[in-house]
Amino acid sequence: MKIVVILLCCLVVGIIIVLFATRKAQSPVGKPCSICGAESRYGYSAHAEEDADKIKPMCLKHLISQLEEDYTSFAGRAVVIQPADGPPCYVFQPVKEWHESFKDSRIPDDVLSLLAKMETKCHDCGQTANYLWVESAGLTGDNFGKTLDNGVSETLLRHNPKPISLCAKCCVKRISRDLETKHLTYLEVCAPKGKVDGFVIPMGY
Ligand SMILES: [Zn+2]
Ligand SMILES: [Zn+2]
Numbered sequence: 001m002k003i004v005v006i007l008l009c010c011l012v013v014g015i016i017i018v019l020f021a022t023r024k025a026q027s028p029v030g031k032p033c034s035i036c037g038a039e040s041r042y043g044y045s046a047h048a049e050e051d052a053d054k055i056k057p058m059c060l061k062h063l064i065s066q067l068e069e070d071y072t073s074f075a076g077r078a079v080v081i082q083p084a085d086g087p088p089c090y091v092f093q094p095v096k097e098w099h100e101s102f103k104d105s106r107i108p109d110d111v112l113s114l115l116a117k118m119e120t121k122c123h124d125c126g127q128t129a130n131y132l133w134v135e136s137a138g139l140t141g142d143n144f145g146k147t148l149d150n151g152v153s154e155t156l157l158r159h160n161p162k163p164i165s166l167c168a169k170c171c172v173k174r175i176s177r178d179l180e181t182k183h184l185t186y187l188e189v190c191a192p193k194g195k196v197d198g199f200v201i202p203m204g205y
Contacts, residue, residue: 028057029185035062041185048091048190049205055188063189064176070191071168077118077130078192079111079152079163079199080171083178086141087202089188094198102148110151111199114163122167129165133174136160136202144203152199 028043040057044066058066083090099108114132122129134152137160147155157163166174178184192198 026052027187028055029187031057033057033059033062035059042179043186043188045091045188045190046193048089048093048188050188050190060176060179063179064172067175067189067191068169068172070193071131071172074130074168074192075195076192076197077115077132078197079114079132079134080166080175081134081139081147081152081156081199081201082136083175083182083184083186084136084139084144084202085182085184086139087144088141088186088204090186090200090202091188091190092192092198092200094194094196096196098198105149106151106154107148107199110153112197114152115197118163119165121165122170123164124166124170124173127167127169129167131166131168131171132163133166133171134160134163139202141204144201147201148203 029041031040032038033040034056036059038059038061040059042058042060042063043055044058044063045055078092095108095111098105118132119129121127123133134156136156139147139156143155186202192200
């Protein structure tokens with residue numbers, strides 16, 4: 001009987017080790033940056049929820065220059081929630097697709113009404129603004145689902161400053177500052193693409 005218990009324990013430990021090892025092998029974090037070879041702290045993908053083999057490992061410097069390019073060429077508008085510690089990903093979700101997948105979620109309507117009220121000029125430099133920056137104090141790896149379900153106004157904006165309008169450059173500057181000063185790392189980062197309005201949020205799948 002004892003032997004059976006010991007064998008079962010070994011089996012469970014073995015399975016945990018294998019699961020952990022394969023997860024770690026898939027993570028882009030710690031791999032060489034796909035551009036310069038330095039240790040990467042981020043995975044970059046073209047779209048949210050990309051297959052693991054399409055996520056490129058990137059160091060902070062190369063992630064930021066990629067985000068500058070993406071945010072500048074985006075032709076729509078987006079609510080951008082400040083990077084937060086906890087959720088494993090920091091991704092763009094187009095409002096339309098999100099609504100089609102999650103009919104009861106209130107974030108699409110909330111994002112569109114916030115975007116409708118945004119200022120036309122960047123708060124930091126005065127250029128044309130197409131991003132609305134929302135601070136993320138209180139957002140964690142456990143409660144990002146509430147923001148996705150109930151929207152930003154009902155959750156984050158209850159205890160964060162009023163959102164501010166930003167141009168692409170100033171928006172990426174703020175993202176970069178947070179990634180650096182908070183020592184954040186994300187398995188997947190993707191930026192706004194195309195021309196459909198949406199939102200950027202720290203989240204998990
Ligand atoms: Zn690099
Ligand atoms: Zn600006």
